[in-house]
Amino acid sequence: MRSPHLDLTADVVSLTRALVDTPSESGAEAALADAVEGALRALPHLVVDRVGDSVVARTGLGRPERVVLAGHLDTVPAAGNLPARLDGERVYGLGACDMKGGVAVALRIAAGVPRPSRDLTFVFYACEEVESDRNGLRRILAERPGLVADAGLAILMEPSGAGVEAGCQGILTADVVVRGERAHTARAWQGINAAHKAAPVLRRLDEHRAERVVVDGLEYREGLSAVAVRAGVAGNVVPDECVVTVDYRFAPSRSEAQAEAYVRGLFAGYEVRVTEVVPGAAPCLDRVGGLVDALGGRPRPKLGWTDVARFAALGVPALNYGPGDPTLAHTAGEYVPVAHLRACEERLRRWLA
């Protein structure tokens, strides 16, 4: 599609609507990236780079501190929720909540605060909603780390109810494998039914009470869930394998190795194949405390995994701060409250004045 013109001087509500009305499902962000790049290149105080369909824009004021404002350009697939629609005090439409509202706020800051009190690095990136390999922020950090790594702090504009959600939990995924022996079901006693033998694994999950871990005064409530169970060879065969896939959300105070040891310990006696571990991000309130105060309100722990963990891995403390209720993300009825848009823009402006 032709790249539309984005007017960054327009009100944050109009800008959010314009962003929603430029579809950018993961993998198809080119038109929106073109529009964002064009609008940012028109601003003389920014140096703009492009990496794939991600755009980075930096001030160069020589401030002692540099802060990243980051948001992803992509959305999940449309669900009959286009074009954008303003209904009372809400902007509805695909990505309004996750996270074009946040991108609009960041673009307003880029255009409207040409001499911020901290140097700013804006990152608008592609493919956040899909597998990690395609993630645009990951690609920037891999190919052009210098564009981002010199920051002392990062604000990820993920929907956070216009409040600060600090850090994020880690994720471990593992297959717990229960083995048996095949047999014809007409002579079931000649085999060992792996599905039957999986009962203790599921019972352990059912009885498991996730820990609540306090880090920097924030309570990270963990979770351990079977997300899949698979057994079955044929309709007349006693299955010789049952695989229970578990998803463990762990507090950012645990390392990947600790998370793995925890899961292996829970399922001692079973084969446990860890398929993925991604670390969380500590809230680092000692390093981001001033910002949290400026953005107002008590910080909450972020329970879902977000790209703040990529900044944390880089040594850059990061927090989630953006308009919209995170539980509305990916729903057909997602919206962003106008009040959130205005509050986020206003508080960031004040902090950067």
Added chain:
Amino acid sequence: MRSPHLDLTADVVSLTRALVDTPSESGAEAALADAVEGALRALPHLVVDRVGDSVVARTGLGRPERVVLAGHLDTVPAAGNLPARLDGERVYGLGACDMKGGVAVALRIAAGVPRPSRDLTFVFYACEEVESDRNGLRRILAERPGLVADAGLAILMEPSGAGVEAGCQGILTADVVVRGERAHTARAWQGINAAHKAAPVLRRLDEHRAERVVVDGLEYREGLSAVAVRAGVAGNVVPDECVVTVDYRFAPSRSEAQAEAYVRGLFAGYEVRVTEVVPGAAPCLDRVGGLVDALGGRPRPKLGWTDVARFAALGVPALNYGPGDPTLAHTAGEYVPVAHLRACEERLRRWLA
């Protein structure tokens, strides 16, 4: 393929080899059916009918009793086990055990016993190894029931170790459905994990001790097996449904309704969807006792389901009697012992003399 000539005067071993060497995977029995039909039409004491790729041949001697000798012509797909091979005292090859050896014995009787003491109905049928809808015997019973229903007794030449395996167990298949509520795994406590809640279903299966039911002095050992477990929505979603598919092999003394009530009782409190029930077949030793004596040895219970149940449903008592070890059926290394072939032919000849 061109239909070969079958020489029914040849030795039962040669005939078995010739049958194996005429491939007849389910759905592709035409060439073998043509050969069998041709060979039987050459026998003046038989009246031959064809239904699809199944062949029925009847004597018409006016005997007070009529007996069916039945065998299926089809095999499972080849597994590198063609052509037939005589190795010592065994005939190896696709279908040698299940059940071209049995078909060879029946064909030898058809050709070699022109004036049997009972009227005979030979049924050589297609598509036994595939879904019931395609079963050739089922089709004959549906389209031309008169060809079979006037018999007082049926012998199904399924591999039975050259002994009598009486009756067969029934099969009930059901889905036990455990329900929960979806949630994001980052907030797992907001949902109800259906996989976790399936633990008691699997435990009940694991602790279940199948009954041993004695019918006519034969012990039918039942079985209750999970043959599949399925749960899973996405890698970050608490699943809202877990389905455990159970396979219940029940003694022929139980009706379909009793079998269903038994399974529903075991999983009381869960949604149970019965997807299929096929009744078993009672051994009917009071009605087939003389034949059992003639065929020698103590009858054993048949644990797998066979087409004897179709005869039973018709009111015709039936038993399994054929050469070959049933546990070798469908294996690449299947074979039939020459001693079984000769014993079966010899005992049937004697009984029909």
